[in-house]
Amino acid sequence: MENDLLSRWRTQYPELFKECFEVWLPQGWISIVEKRLPIIEAIRVRTGLSVEIAQIKEKFGGLRFYLDFIHESIYDEVSKLVDEMEKEAEKTCEYCGQNNDVTTSAAGGYWIRTRCADCLKRDREEVPA
Numbered sequence: 248m249e250n251d252l253l254s255r256w257r258t259q260y261p262e263l264f265k266e267c268f269e270v271w272l273p274q275g276w277i278s279i280v281e282k283r284l285p286i287i288e289a290i291r292v293r294t295g296l297s298v299e300i301a302q303i304k305e306k307f308g309g310l311r312f313y314l315d316f317i318h319e320s321i322y323d324e325v326s327k328l329v330d331e332m333e334k335e336a337e338k339t340c341e342y343c344g345q346n347n348d349v350t351t352s353a354a355g356g357y358w359i360r361t362r363c364a365d366c367l368k369r370d371r372e373e374v375p376a
């Protein structure tokens with residue numbers, strides 16, 4: 248799934264993703280990034296200035312979106328979008344994408360996950376004692 252996502256986005260946005268080495272996103276967060284990529288692409292096209300994404304991934308239950316290379320005059324505008332994505336992910340279940348009762352914890356296992364109450368309950372039931 249992850250590698251398919253990188254190749255799909257690289258095809259759609261060849262300039263943004265030409266140096267990107269990893270996209271690793273849980274299912275519930277794909278749309279958070281997907282809806283901002285056209286905005287970032289539009290900034291690039293409008294200004295004719297470079298912006299390149301290095302890596303997009305989940306870490307410690309949070310969304311990490313790393314830029315590799317960006318012209319200083321569009322940095323603030325693009326950083327604002329990155330902040331929005333990271334904040335939205337904090338409130339979005341990484342499994343199912345819903346926003347109700349979402350918490351970040353290692354409960355029900357070892358990995359830190361950002362989950363809604365339903366997905367947390369399911370994880371707790373699945374984990375071996």
Ligand SMILES: [Zn+2]
Pocket residue numbers: 340341342343344345362363364365366367
């Ligand atoms: Zn969920």
